[in-house]
Amino acid sequence: MKKIQWIFCLFLGLGVAGCSTAPTESLGEFRETVYVEGYLRAGNPVSGLFVGTTMPLSSVYDRDASALSDALVTIEADGVSYELSPVADRPGYYEQPDLIIESGKTYHLSVTTGLGVATAQTTVPIAPQVSGASALLIGGDAYRVTWEGETKGGYVTTRKSVELLEQIPLATQFGRFGGGFGGGVDTTGLGALRDSIAQADQWRFLQGSSLSLNPGQFSYYGIYSFAVYALDENYGDYLISSAQDEAALDEPRFHVTGGIGLFASMAADSVVFRVE
Structure with a gap:
């Protein structure tokens, strides 16, 4: 997971703003972007879903400083919408203990912040x-x-x-x-x-x-x-697309609309x- 976190931090710092490979040219204007990170595990409640923002490339990434604790976070399954609650003493983290994840179901995530709405979905695989x-x-x-x-x-x-x-x-x-x-x-x-x-x-x-x-x-x-x-397709795509030349800075496949990050699921x- 260390490499995953390192790559995430890199892209959080980039703020998904376009940049040139020429060292003398400007990196362009920083655009703050919503970042989500959540892993659904079959048989477990929803916990540890993080919502934050990207930070300028010139700054040191600080997860707490980038956290958004006032977002409206919902997960919908089978036509029922569940609102996640902020986790006490953990800035940016959300949970919903009443929503138990099931294999074979598709879960739709919606994150509403002052920056707009970020959405993603994952279909939980069947355990091997x-x-x-x-x-x-x-x-x-x-x-x-x-x-x-x-x-x-x-x-x-x-x-x-x-x-x-x-x-x-x-x-x-x-x-x-x-x-x-x-x-x-x-x-x-x-x-x-x-x-x-x-x-x-x-x-x-x-x-x-x-x-x-x-x-x-x-x-x-x-x-x-x-x-x-x-693993679901989101997690597999992210891992494979992250196996690249780190100097190229190609963006991994996030499967998040209106933001970046990873909303994935797994069953064990x-x-x-x-x-x-």
Whole structure:
């Protein structure tokens, strides 16, 4: 997610004002633009939807300073409109605990501010069916996770610890003279960290249907979960279009009308296994 946030900050600073590649020419007049960022997760209420504005390229981006806490934010589904409420002590964030997201439904977002109206929509994908063995044996074969499903945006994955037990001795992991990374960072897709599982940027597994975890990627015995998130088209388009030459500054595909940002959805299934 760090790279996502970095790219967002870059475009928030640009204010989507056109600029020339010639270093001696003016960047043009700054035009403040509405920015939205919201992720709907199947089975969960609406929370953490952010509304703000872009800032001049010459300024340091400050999320709180750019936040808009007086916007009218609504999400419509099945002909019913839900108004989101500002989150206390979190400038620019909105929530609606009564709206539980469902796979297969389309949700329409409307954000009304003094700058106009920004709209977006997302159709929540169906969660994939994830399967894997009940245990990974240290010193044994790799643990293979597979999944089936349909998605327009692809998949991202994440591994999390559920219950950590004693630390695995290095000699058990890698042999008497071995060594290496033990898997202390339990994140792949949504965290966008380059750990021993990911080995690449977060969109590497967008069209994948399986993943193998090696015993050497774990530092502790215990119980772990491995989740696979099916992404909607908005999220998939954003990730793919963001994989570009950062010097080119081509605008990612946002799928937001009247503003910029990302209004996306996802649905997950997971498998729980023991490392023993």
